[in-house]
Amino acid sequence: MEHQFTAFLYQENILWIAAFTLGGLAFALGPIAIVYLFMPLKTRQINNKALQFIECGMDPIGDSWIRYGVVFYLYALIFLAFDVDVLFLFPVAVAYNDAMFASSIRDFIEIVLFIGILSLAIVYAWIKGVFKWERKKFLRR
């Protein structure tokens, strides 16, 4: 027997899934709602500084959202460039011994092209002087 409208066959299961989803939501959100009903809704204030982030009482000097001289991200990006090379060369290395690929000039050229395009990232970084281990100068504001 062929069922044309299978969507209507599992209505009970959908009800069960909905019931369990609602039950899970109630278990997750219920405690938050109960706590909200039972907690004191505000605290007594003198200076209205309850929301100050620092918990030592002193006013923080300046904002923590400042610009840092991040140099390491360059090395992370370079790692990524080499990593992608290696990642895609593993399957090539595994498959390349096969007779189907070994004798084919076309496959070899394809791989050279692929590595060449990927290497452009490294060449770019090289030209930019990333591989020179020098202190980066940046404007401290």
Added chain:
Amino acid sequence: MGTEKIPSSVVQFALADRLINIGRANSFWPLTFGIACCAIEMMATGCARFDMSRFGAEVFRPSARQSDVMIVAGTITKKMMPGIKTLYDQMPEPKWVMALGNCAISGGPFAFEGQYSIILGADQFLPVDVYIPGCPPRPEALLQGIIELEHLVSDWKRWKNPEAA
């Protein structure tokens, strides 16, 4: 001054509140905050010889957001006062304040004419619940103050009143 009205919750159950208050009275979490020499006595009270933890009040919290008792332990300078106010603001409700020592009660030895740097008493800007006199108070006095605060928080008594018996 934050004395006007103690905030309460939306739903209140008297029986549950009594039970919760007994729990609160038996586990005060004081703020780790010593501002003068009375703090030495506070440390001694927390340590093994006097052992505040017999009364459940040993969990000194380094964050105001986790504590419910502020022990103002010592001289309040005018420079320190804004910090104390901020810490009081950051404490969650319910919260209580104990003034430990004569300086925190009334300025103590600093209450003289021409004095320019000391706040004469924590109750100038904080709603103080328990005053503990002494210069500095003995650790037993701080323990007594904690027991008094327990009586203030809950009608549950740690010991029966010997005079009533």
